[in-house]
Amino acid sequence: MTMAGQTLYDKLWETHVVHSNVDGTSLIYIDRHLLHEVTSPQAFSGLRLSKHDVWRRSSNLAVPDHNVPTTDGDENATDPFSALQIEKLDENCSDFGITKFGLNDPRQGIVHVMGPEQGATLPGMTVVCGDSHTSTHGAFGTLAFGIGTSEVEHVLATQCLIQKKMKNMQIRVDGELDPAVTPKDLILYIIGKITTSGGRGHAIEFGGEAIRVLSMEGRMTICNMAIEAGARAALMAVDQATIDYLQGRPFAPTRGMWEKAVHSWRKLKSDENAYFDTIHHFDAASIEPQVTWGTSPEMVVPVGSSVPDPADESDITKRAGMERALDYMGLKPGTPISEINPDKVFIGSCTNSRIEDLMAAAEIVRGRKVADSIKQAMVVPGSGLVKQEAESRGLDKVFTEAGFEWRNSGCSMCLGMNADRLEPKERCASTSNRNFEGRQGHLGRTHLVSPVMAAAAAVAGKFIDVRKWNYH
Amino acid sequence: MENFLKHKGLVAPLDRADVDTDAIIPKQFLKSVEKTGFGKYLFDTWRYLDRGEPGMDCTDRPINRDFVLNIERYRDATILLTRGNFGCGSSREHAPWALIEYGFHALIAPSFADIFYNNCFKNGLLPITLDDDVIEKLFHEVEEMPGYKLTIDLEKQIVHSPASSIIEFDIELSRRQALMEGIDEIGMTLKYRKIIKKYEVARQLEAPWLYPELS
Numbered sequence: 001m002t003m004a005g006q007t008l009y010d011k012l013w014e015t016h017v018v019h020s021n022v023d024g025t026s027l028i029y030i031d032r033h034l035l036h037e038v039t040s041p042q043a044f045s046g047l048r049l050s051k052h053d054v055w056r057r058s059s060n061l062a063v064p065d066h067n068v069p070t071t072d073g074d075e076n077a078t079d080p081f082s083a084l085q086i087e088k089l090d091e092n093c094s095d096f097g098i099t100k101f102g103l104n105d106p107r108q109g110i111v112h113v114m115g116p117e118q119g120a121t122l123p124g125m126t127v128v129c130g131d132s133h134t135s136t137h138g139a140f141g142t143l144a145f146g147i148g149t150s151e152v153e154h155v156l157a158t159q160c161l162i163q164k165k166m167k168n169m170q171i172r173v174d175g176e177l178d179p180a181v182t183p184k185d186l187i188l189y190i191i192g193k194i195t196t197s198g199g200r201g202h203a204i205e206f207g208g209e210a211i212r213v214l215s216m217e218g219r220m221t222i223c224n225m226a227i228e229a230g231a232r233a234a235l236m237a238v239d240q241a242t243i244d245y246l247q248g249r250p251f252a253p254t255r256g257m258w259e260k261a262v263h264s265w266r267k268l269k270s271d272e273n274a275y276f277d278t279i280h281h282f283d284a285a286s287i288e289p290q291v292t293w294g295t296s297p298e299m300v301v302p303v304g305s306s307v308p309d310p311a312d313e314s315d316i317t318k319r320a321g322m323e324r325a326l327d328y329m330g331l332k333p334g335t336p337i338s339e340i341n342p343d344k345v346f347i348g349s350c351t352n353s354r355i356e357d358l359m360a361a362a363e364i365v366r367g368r369k370v371a372d373s374i375k376q377a378m379v380v381p382g383s384g385l386v387k388q389e390a391e392s393r394g395l396d397k398v399f400t401e402a403g404f405e406w407r408n409s410g411c412s413m414c415l416g417m418n419a420d421r422l423e424p425k426e427r428c429a430s431t432s433n434r435n436f437e438g439r440q441g442h443l444g445r446t447h448l449v450s451p452v453m454a455a456a457a458a459v460a461g462k463f464i465d466v467r468k469w470n471y472h
Numbered sequence: 473m474e475n476f477l478k479h480k481g482l483v484a485p486l487d488r489a490d491v492d493t494d495a496i497i498p499k500q501f502l503k504s505v506e507k508t509g510f511g512k513y514l515f516d517t518w519r520y521l522d523r524g525e526p527g528m529d530c531t532d533r534p535i536n537r538d539f540v541l542n543i544e545r546y547r548d549a550t551i552l553l554t555r556g557n558f559g560c561g562s563s564r565e566h567a568p569w570a571l572i573e574y575g576f577h578a579l580i581a582p583s584f585a586d587i588f589y590n591n592c593f594k595n596g597l598l599p600i601t602l603d604d605d606v607i608e609k610l611f612h613e614v615e616e617m618p619g620y621k622l623t624i625d626l627e628k629q630i631v632h633s634p635a636s637s638i639i640e641f642d643i644e645l646s647r648r649q650a651l652m653e654g655i656d657e658i659g660m661t662l663k664y665r666k667i668i669k670k671y672e673v674a675r676q677l678e679a680p681w682l683y684p685e686l687s
Contacts (some may be wrong), residue, residue, distance in 0.1 A: 019664055020672045023645040031682055039564065041505035052658065055668075058685040067503060079502035081526055088505050115479050124679065132563040132587055148565035149507075150594035150657075159660040160668060164644070196490055197557035200586060217600045228634060230560065232586045253681035314484050317489050317555055324488075351607055402676075415499050415562075424523075432562060436494040442523040 005271025007168045012143035012268075016126050018160055031125040033155045034111050035062040035098070037089040038417070039130030044092040055159040061120050062093050062100040065110045067417040070380050070407035082418065096156075103459075109383020109409040112136040112350040114439045116220065117383055119249025123238045123265040128155060133350045135226045135432065139173040139219035140236035140246075141268035143203070146227065165232065167201055168399040172208035175284040180362070180467040183218035184450035186210065187225040187407060188290040192300040199231030202278060205270060208238050210284035216245040217356040224351045227435050228293050228297040235267035238297060243261065291337050291463050292435045292448040294325035299320045299435070301337060303453070303465045304359035309333035328437055329445050330425060337463050339445065341373060342429040344422060344459040346440070347451055348380030348407075349414035352431035357451040358390045362398040363454035364469060370403035371461030378405040380412040380421070404458070416441045429457040473596040476651040479577045480623040481550030484540050485614045491554060493560035493588060497570040501526050510566050511573025515541065541574075545618050553580045553610055558599075559588025568595045578624055581608050581675070596654070597624065597657050600641045626652060 006014070019027040037162060040062070047054070054060065067082035077088070086103070093100040101107040107114065112133050115121045121137040127144035128134060130152040137144035150160055191198075204226050211219065218234050243262055246252045253261045288302035299322070301308065310322035310333065311414065316450030331340070344347035347353070347361050358381060370377045379399050381387035389407055390396060393434045414418040422428055424445025429455050432439075435446035449457065452466045503526055518522040519533040519541060537544050543551065552571070559567060559582045563572045568591050570578070578598040593601045602610075613633060614620045623632040626648060631639040649655065661668075676683045 015675075021646065025644070025646050027661060027668075029668070029675070036503050042507045042565075045505070045507075049660065052662075056672075058683075079503070085503055085505060122681070125682065130563060130565075132561065146563040148563055148587060148591035149592060150565060150591065154658055154661065157658045158668065159672075160661055162646070162657065162661065197583060197585075200557065227561075230557065230585060251684075253684075257681045261679070264679060288561055296492075302514075317487070320487070321489055341619060380531075398651060415494075417499050417503065434492075435495070436492045436499055438517050439494050440521050442498075442517065 004275035005273040007167070007270040007274040008141060008205055008237060008268060009143065009233070010274070012124065012126070013165055015124070015203045016143065018050050018227040021227050025162050027166045028126060029159045029160055030128050030155050031059060032120060032127040033060045033116050033131035034134070035060060035152070036066055036129070036131065037064040037110050038066045039149050040152055041085060041088045042149050044096070046103055046153040047156055048453070052157040054098065054156050057097045059159060060098040061110055061115070062098050063114050064089050066101060066411045066415065068103060068410040069418055070412050070420060072408065078418070081397070088468065090379065106108040106384035106388060109386065110350045110353065110411055113353060113382030113386065116140065116216070117249070117385055119252030122246065122261070123242060123268050128161065130164050132227045133224050135232065135234045136224040136350060138221050138223040138226070138234040139216060139236050140242055141236065141265065143235070144231060145202045145232040153181060166203045169199060169202035169204045169278040169280070170229065171206050171280045171282070172277040173205055173206070173210040173282045173284050174208045175210055176381040177210055177284045177287060178467055180450060180452060180469065181287055181289055182450040183214055183221040185285065185287055185290045186301045187222045188292065188297065188448060189287045191225065191229045191297045192280070192290070194229055196228060196296050197230045197299045199229040202230045202231050203235060203403040204229065206234060211236060212239065215356055216241055220354070221351055228433055243422070260426070266447060275281050278412060279398070289450065289466055291453065292446070293295065293329065293331060293337065294322065295328055295435055295437050296325070297433070297435060297448060299325055300448070301465055303337050305337060307331050307333055307335045307337070313463060339462065341462045342447065342457050343375050343426045344428040345374060345377040346380070346413040346428055346430040346432065347378070348412050348455050349431045349432035350382065350411070352451050353380060353382030353386065355386050355389050357431065358386070358395055359393070361455035362395045363471060364452050364466065365402040365404070365459055366398050368402055368459045370458045373461040374458055375404060376405065377458040378407055378413070380407045380425065381408045383408050402459070413440050415439060424448060429454045429463065473654050475654045476596055476598055478623065478625050479550065480621055481577060481613050482546065483551045483553050483613050483620050483622055484546040484549030486540055486552055486554040487611065489555035490557045490560055493559055493564050493567040493616070494561055496559065496567040498524065501525065501561045502566055504565060507569055508573060510570035514570040514608050515539070515573040528628065531607055548575070549577055550577045551622055552576050552579045553614060554579065555607070556582040556657070556660055558584050560585035565591045565594070568592045568597045572597050580610065589633070596651060598651055600622065600624070600631065602639060602641060606639055
């Protein structure tokens with residue numbers, strides 16, 4: 001019998017074990033620690049209280065994103081609580097010597113957009129952040145996962161975390177996606193199949209033909225939402241697309257070091273005979289544009305179908321959950337998705353605010369107008385640099401001429417910690433990642449979709465199948 | 473953080489699966505730079521009928537009488553019985569902070585979301601995972617018996633129910649120890665200071681691009 005090979009996760013884990021404990025936990029070394037204003041202040045207070053210093057300053061990179069304003073000249077209009085958190089981040093980074101991109105820095109953006117954009121996320125690294133969407137960075141062949149504030153403090157003080165190794169899951173997607181079906185539709189479809197707890201206890205490696213042809217932006221969208229399938233970490237093998245994306249980025253290695261790094265990165269993939277505890281296969285060709293109808297990302301259906309009927313669900317707890325979700329969402333079973341009318345449209349978030357997302361959405365709205373029934377449609381670029389690039393391509397004009405608001409970067413209405421949020425019962429076509437109750441605003445109703453589906457919903461005033469969209 | 477040895481307490485049944493951390497503590501309350509002050513906003517959207525804002529005095533807010541924690545017999549609950557995948561979504565540690573400050577010592581569910589589960593142990597909150605059929609039985613017993621209390625013995629890893637049945641549960645040794653002795657994890661890790669330094673030196677030779685500050 002030959003021994004099974006290693007998965008990418010096994011390799012990354014092994015490389016980062018500093019010490020193994022008898023109970024199966026290990027001390028794991030952290031290469032990159034990303035910080036933002038919401039989950040770090042208590043960690044810095046802890047450091048001060050216990051008189052610990054930051055172990056390795058250069059590993060840390062901070063940016064305010066969760067509650068920053070997205071309109072110009074709004075810094076003073078920020079509510080006092082948000083302002084204090086942003087101020088604390090400034091103070092903590094300055095006191096402990098941590099690099100930070102502040103509000104007026106063009107490099108400021110959503111932490112999971114900023115990190116890869118700067119080349120601060122590199123293959124083979126361990127990357128952590130006090131934010132569950134840290135799984136995003138796994139698209140680079142990186143072991144990346146979200147942590148709580150106690151762990152933020154632990155990483156700051158020791159550069160390590162005590163972790164138990166997760167199980168390995170492989171999700172292989174073969175075949176080819178329809179050109180109008182996006183990575184967002186793919187990951188929503190997968191979550192609908194494996195459920196929001198399907199990936200619990202696992203690191204998910206995504207692979208297969210349909211993944212390999214994706215850009216890094218598309219790969220990030222998929223890894224980003226692995227946490228919505230219950231997995232802390234997502235991974236993808238390194239290939240030429242990974243390397244091309246990173247070359248020349250500010251934090252990426254340069255000159256002689258670049259070749260050495262690339263040589264090492266090319267090994268970052270699972271062995272042919274690697275063992276996975278759980279394996280799922282999906283066929284990309286059969287996937288349609290997806291729309292969530294409920295209050296959990298697993299409550300998702302193809303745009304051409306209808307709101308499901310709880311009566312068809314045999315599991316009592318699930319059925320009760322569906323009934324509550326329908327009541328919260330103000331929907332009736334059997335309603336065609338195409339008859340649902342959003343009040344607002346949000347294009348943004350760490351899932352879908354990168355240049356490729358904005359370019360695709362802009363092609364849908366080019367030369368058209370946002371429907372009169374839409375109260376507000378907004379585009380929030382993922383970073384100041386994404387915004388600049390979009391503007392250099394004239395996308396801001398495409399959006400504003402159509403009636404969209406063109407905002408500054410931040411997490412914005414994905415979680416409504418700043419002023420951008422839904423009012424009670426308002427319905428939103430959103431490119432974000434969570435449709436939880438109240439997520440985008442108290443009693444707000446979220447439908448998760450891809451950027452092109454959101455753009456089409458803005459123009460049509462209802463959800464429509466973008467595969468049938470007539471481009472100019 | 474209080475050490476957890478044994479706990480006897482009233483049980484409240486929260487009969488929902490996939491309770492996310494946005495529901496446990498809504499985002500507007502995350503705008504604090506402290507670890508305290510979250511208990512009164514626990515499950516804010518479900519507990520109250522109005523929109524909660526940080527700093528709000530909750531004494532006169534209209535409450536949702538149907539929500540389990542507002543029902544008289546569950547008022548002083550210290551153990552929350554709930555369904556699968558509890559604590560999914562956001563990594564906010566404010567969720568266990570809010571649960572503890574409200575008065576919960578332990579949570580019992582068929583499963584917990586990974587990040588949340590981990591965060592509980594950092595704060596002295598015990599999440600107990602039990603099989604679906606046991607959970608189902610407990611829901612039934614709580615419903616049938618007003619004043620239903622459970623006794624949790626962490627050292628023996630057992631839960632006593634009033635029907636004097638004994639339910640065993642699994643927990644990793646280091647996590648159990650952390651709860652029982654209230655270990656300073658950072659202090660513990662810093663005992664490996666030399667090993668961490670050694671790791672860094674070796675890793676720098678292997679992957680020098682990860683240490684640009686030293687080149």
